[in-house]
Amino acid sequence: MKIWYVGAYGIVSTTAMVGGMLIERNNFQKTGLVSELPYFDGLSKYSPLSFEFGGHEIRRVENAYQATLQHWEANRHFERHLLEEVREGLEKIQAKKGTAINCGSGVQALGELETLESRDLTLSEIVERLEKDLLEFADDDTVVINSASTEPLLNYSEKYHGSLDGFEKMIQDDVKEHASASILYAYVALKNGIPYGNFTPSPGSSIPALKELAVEKKTPHAGNDGKTGETLVKTTLAPMFAYRNLKVIGWMSYNILGDLDGLVLSHSENKESKVISKDKVLEKIYGYSPFSITQIEYFPSLVDNKTAFDFIHFEGFLGTKMKFYFIWDAVDAIVAAPLTIDIARFLLFAKKKGIYGVVRELGFFFKSPMDTNNVNTHSQFEELVKWFVDIF
Ligand SMILES: NC(=O)c1ccc[n+]([C@@H]2O[C@H](COP(=O)([O-])OP(=O)(O)OC[C@H]3O[C@@H](n4cnc5c(N)ncnc54)[C@H](O)[C@@H]3O)[C@@H](O)[C@H]2O)c1
Structure with a gap:
């Protein structure tokens, strides 16, 4: 399967890439992967443990190996030889330039950024670029995971976020003050029938307009904010x-x-x-x-x-x-990375089983699960297992 990470050079995404590649190469141990528990036997038929990775990024780094190395030098979060084992694969992953529109001063503080909007593109042009990048990579077995930095709260507008028509009007009319990077990425994925998982507290696909789009395109999505620590x-x-x-x-x-x-x-x-x-x-x-x-x-x-x-x-x-x-x-990326793979695998499974819209049963993975008030880990886990068994 293919996973497209928004925030491809972050520590969560790169740790997932390292783990995913090691598992694929030599059946490396799978501790931390919920989807490998015996309850989910058979999942591999729908979402195999074999990966291709790509993504969007806004920091200027040469490739995913260099990005992982920077994180490794700061954290030493796994044994160094593991990184060298997958060096070649990581070097081939070169993220595409993303957008940081309305991502706040925190994201601006990440250093010198290379973003689409800094070239004065309109929202339509930004969306067109994001879509082109994603479609060049994607196939029927692709999932988008948002693991980019956390955005500020959305400047919510019922007019532009309350319906799909309004959302598309916002893009057409270039109403930048109501846009944010995460909703544009989510729009591009769902519009093309690509499942979308939001590992961050940013709005992503959680606004009514994008929930409507997911249903229209019969595409599953889930979020928000990985529950890891x-x-x-x-x-x-x-x-x-x-x-x-x-x-x-x-x-x-x-x-x-x-x-x-x-x-x-x-x-x-x-x-x-x-x-x-x-x-x-x-x-x-x-x-x-x-x-x-x-x-x-x-x-x-x-x-x-x-x-x-x-x-x-x-x-x-x-x-x-x-x-x-x-x-x-705990080491945040070590507890988070496998969950991004789990979410991607379950979303692909959902798609193949014809399930679409918000997949509430994936709430187990999130701090603020969409469309449910169940945040009790015990019953969330039971719900996830039951969902899987019922539709398998
Ligand atoms: N345990 C966890 O680590 C954990 C748990 C829950 C949620 N999260 C969330 O996951 C996200 C990633 O965490 P991390 O520790 O990997 O952070 P990180 O800062 O290492 O990675 C984020 C990456 O996203 C990039 N980025 C920022 N804005 C972007 C944009 N608009 N488009 C494309 N790329 C963008 C950054 O340059 C960076 O490389 C954060 O939002 C975090 O809050 C993490």
Whole structure:
């Protein structure tokens, strides 16, 4: 299968490419790939573990090998010889120039960017370029995954985002203030019947206009924002308090991270999308809103080693208050990369089974799953397995 990464030179995308190529070459161990659990036996018939990668990018880097090497030098997130084993394949991956329209000051801080809109192209011209790049790569077994940096909240307009006609009018009339990179990439994928997974909190395919397009084109899509670390633990642990009828009074989550993702999120407009995405889950699990603090701070020396400190204050029998603490300390790209492959594989499976529109059952993979309030990891997992078995 083919995976087109938006943000192809990021640490999540490049780590997925390294892992995907190693698995394909020598059946390398598959720890971390949910889709390889025995529950999903037979998936390979629809989405084999054999990959071609491409993508859009806005940072000027020679090829995916150079990009991976830069991340490796900062993080040493796997053994060096693994990178050399797939060097040749990575060198062949040269991302196409993408758009960073309305991606905020955080993305501008990534350094010297090469983007389509910096050449004064209209929205129609940008879309045309993105589409051309994607179609040169894509075949029937292609999925687009958005793993680009997090955008600020969309300047939402019912007129331009509320319907497909309005969206296409926005493009035609070049209304740039209501566009954003992630919705343009999602539009191009769905318009061409290519499944789309949004691993980021950016809007992607979640606006009504693009949901309409996905249904019209009978194309599956899923998002938003990969659930990989602190929120994974939170939505796995939070139900425990509910099952035991314990009342959670307050929950503090304090996240520190470095690397490019941390740098982008150190800009308040980019951070806002992420905090909202992480913060909404407790209300969905409990039906009430405990006092909550969710903070994400840039801590450069940690690079990709994201650390989260959580403090939970809860009340039990006779109104007695008690406390629970946890620390999550993980290499962000290592927990995230395999999930992007899982999402792509399940989306391709969905397409081949004639399933289209938002695939709610893939909510297991996301912090803010589209069109469902189920954020409980346990029932999400059961839902995913049942969905797979029912349609297999
Ligand atoms: N555990 C995780 O790592 C995790 C979990 C959930 C979500 N995410 C999200 O996944 C995304 C990628 O994370 P990462 O750690 O790989 O970040 P990263 O900064 O290493 O990679 C992002 C890449 O996207 C590129 N980019 C930015 N804007 C772009 C655009 N408009 N078009 C094309 N390319 C663009 C950047 O240049 C960079 O190479 C982030 O949005 C992050 O919040 C990551």
